[in-house]
Amino acid sequence: GAVVSQHPSWVICKSGTSVKIECRSLDFQATTMFWYRQFPKQSLMLMATSNEGSKATYEQGVEKDKFLINHASLTLSTLTVTSAHPEDSSFYICSARDRETGRTEAFFGQGTRLTVV
Amino acid sequence: EDQVTQSPEALRLQEGESSSLNCSYTVSGLRGLFWYRQDPGKGPEFLFTLYSAGEEKEKERLKATLTKKESFLHITAPKPEDSATYLCAGSFGNEKLTFGTGTRLTIIP
Numbered sequence: 001g002a003v004v005s006q007h008p009s010w011v012i013c014k015s016g017t018s019v020k021i022e023c024r025s026l027d028f029q030a031t032t033m034f035w036y037r038q039f040p041k042q043s044l045m046l047m048a049t050s051n052e053g054s055k056a057t058y059e060q061g062v063e064k065d066k067f068l069i070n071h072a073s074l075t076l077s078t079l080t081v082t083s084a085h086p087e088d089s090s091f092y093i094c095s096a097r098d099r100e101t102g103r104t105e106a107f108f109g110q111g112t113r114l115t116v117v
Numbered sequence: 118e119d120q121v122t123q124s125p126e127a128l129r130l131q132e133g134e135s136s137s138l139n140c141s142y143t144v145s146g147l148r149g150l151f152w153y154r155q156d157p158g159k160g161p162e163f164l165f166t167l168y169s170a171g172e173e174k175e176k177e178r179l180k181a182t183l184t185k186k187e188s189f190l191h192i193t194a195p196k197p198e199d200s201a202t203y204l205c206a207g208s209f210g211n212e213k214l215t216f217g218t219g220t221r222l223t224i225i226p
Contacts, residue, residue: 006160032212043204043218044161093160097212105151106214108160 002028004096006109013084013116021079021112023094029074030096034106038091050077084116119143119209123217131225133194138220140205141187149208150188152181154201155219161204195224
C-alpha cells in the first residue's frame with residue numbers, strides 16, 4: 001500500500017511553545033490530507049481536512065488559530081500546535097488519499113505522541 | 118449525523134477461537150466501509166474496503182463482509198499476533214471518514 005510518513009513520532013514540549021508535525025506521502029501525490037487526534041482508548045476524531053494550495057477546512061470545535069495547517073505541496077502537509085497547553089497532549093495522526101488512482105481508502109502515518117509539560 | 122458503531126468494545130479469545138467483530142452504520146449515503154488495524158502507539162493500518170452489500174474481502178485469517186446495515190470482520194483461528202484494536206470507518210458522500218470507537222481484540226496463547 002501507499003506510504004505516509006509522519007514526523008516526529010513523539011515530542012515533549014513546554015507549555016506555551018509551538019510544535020510542528022509533518023506528514024508526507026512518500027510514493028504518491030496527495031491533494032487531500034486529513035489530521036486526526038486520538039485520546040487514550042478512544043477513536044480517531046477528525047480535526048481538519050488539508051487541501052493542497054488552499055486553506056484547510058476545520059471541523060466544528062477545532063480552533064483554527066491554534067492548530068495551523070499548511071499544505072504547500074502535493075506530498076507535504078504540516079500541523080502546528082501553537083501555544084501548546086497540557087490539554088493539547090494527545091496522539092495526532094495524519095492520513096492521505098491518492099485520488100489520482102481513484103482509490104478511496106486512506107493511508108495513515110504512524111502518529112505523533114505530543115506531551116505538553 | 119453519520120454514525121458508525123462498533124461492538125464489542127473489547128474481546129478476549131483463546132488462540133484458535135474464531136469470532137466476529139461488528140460494525141453498524143447509518144444506512145443512508147454509505148459510499149464505502151473501511152476496516153483498519155491499529156497497534157498501540159501506531160497509526161491505523163488499512164485492511165479492507167467494501168462498497169456494496171454482499172461484498173466480501175479476505176486476507177489471511179481475516180474476512181470482511183458487508184450487509185445493508187452492518188459489516189462484520191471475521192477472524193478465523195486467530196493467533197496472538199492478531200491482537201490489536203480493529204477500527205471500522207464509513208465514507209458518507211464526502212472525503213471524510215467517520216470512525217467507530219474500535220474493538221480491542223486480545224488473543225490469549
